[in-house]
Amino acid sequence: MSNNWVVVPTCLPIVLRRCHRCASGRFRTNGKFRVNANHKLLDAWLLALCTKCGDTTKLTVLERMHVRSVRPELLNLLHDNDPDLAAKLLRDPFVRRRNRIALDWDNAWRLDSGGPDRPHRPEGEAIEVSVRFAARIPVRPVRLIASGLGLSRAEAEELIAEGNIVSTVRLSGKLSGDFTFTLKR
Numbered sequence: 001m002s003n004n005w006v007v008v009p010t011c012l013p014i015v016l017r018r019c020h021r022c023a024s025g026r027f028r029t030n031g032k033f034r035v036n037a038n039h040k041l042l043d044a045w046l047l048a049l050c051t052k053c054g055d056t057t058k059l060t061v062l063e064r065m066h067v068r069s070v071r072p073e074l075l076n077l078l079h080d081n082d083p084d085l086a087a088k089l090l091r092d093p094f095v096r097r098r099n100r101i102a103l104d105w106d107n108a109w110r111l112d113s114g115g116p117d118r119p120h121r122p123e124g125e126a127i128e129v130s131v132r133f134a135a136r137i138p139v140r141p142v143r144l145i146a147s148g149l150g151l152s153r154a155e156a157e158e159l160i161a162e163g164n165i166v167s168t169v170r171l172s173g174k175l176s177g178d179f180t181f182t183l184k185r
Contacts, residue, residue, distance in 0.1 A: 003113065003114065003127060003128070003130070004114060004129075004132065005111055005112065005113045005129060005130070005131045005132070005148050006112045006114075006131075006132050006133075006134055007109055007110075007112075007132070007135075007137055007139060008109060008110055008111075008134045008135075009087065009105075009108060009134065009137060010108060010109055010110050011108050012028075012029050012030070012031065012083070012086060012087055012090060012108065013103040013104055013108045014026050014027065014028060014051070014103070014104040014108070015027040015028070015029060015048050015059070015090070015101050015103065015104075016101060016102040016104055017048075017057065017099070019050040019052065019053065019055055019057070020055070021050065021053050022053040022055070024050050024051060024052035026050070026052070027049060027050055027051065028048065028049055028051050029046060029047065029048040029049070029059075029086060029090070030049075030083075031046075031081055031083035031085075031086035031087075032046075032047045032081050033045065033046055033078045033085075033086070034047055034058065035075075035078050035079060037067065040067050041064050041065065041066060042062055042064075042065045042066070042067050042070055042075075043060075043062060043063055043064065044060075044061040044062040045058035045060055046058070046059040046086055046089060047059075059089075059095065059099045060095075060099055090103060091103075091135060091136055105137050105139070108137075109135075109137050109139065111144055111147050111148055113148045126182050126183065126184040127182065127184075128180060128181075128182050129145075129180065129181055129183065130180045131144060131148075131178060131179050131181070132178045133176060133177060133178055136176040136177070137176055138174040138175070138176045139174060139176070140172075140173070140174055141167070141169070141171045141172075141175050141179065141181070142156050142157055142160065142171060142172070145159075145160075145165060145171070145181065149183070159183070164183065164184055165181055165182070165183050165184075166182050166184070167179060167180065167182070168180070
């Protein structure tokens with residue numbers, strides 16, 4: 001028996017960066033962009049608000065780009081404040097490195113297990129579960145397994161230690177790529 005689970009983002013993640021006004025380290029972005037043109041040069045920023053004081057920070061998307069070198073579709077998305085573009089840019093490692101930010105994905109994703117919490121199976125039959133990520137969200141596999149099977153994390157870790165949950169990938173640490181595991185009980 002096999003199941004397919006999907007990890008889906010529910011909102012944009014928290015941006016981890018130091019606030020210059022209140023020294024908080026968390027910013028929330030809602031997908032708003034600011035585009036500025038100076039003659040034939042274009043700058044674009046993704047705006048983020050401090051969760052503590054509300055101060056705005058600008059995350060550089062384009063810097064001093066010639067207007068003709070920017071695709072018209074991208075320019076339209078920037079002007080329309082496209083939230084999908086904001087999500088794509090936040091996941092881009094180049095944008096994160098350029099702006100010296102990290103992302104906090106807590107409470108920004110959900111697991112679609114496609115049915116009841118505990119899959120029904122005849123006794124002794126193994127369940128093969130394929131976990132797919134709709135976006136590169138770093139999550140602990142033990143947390144996904146516990147959530148998908150309706151167990152506590154301690155129970156899921158115990159099943160892994162006993163060898164009742166096996167996988168070709170390491171189930172400790174965090175993963176952001178697709179993997180499969182087998183539940184045998």
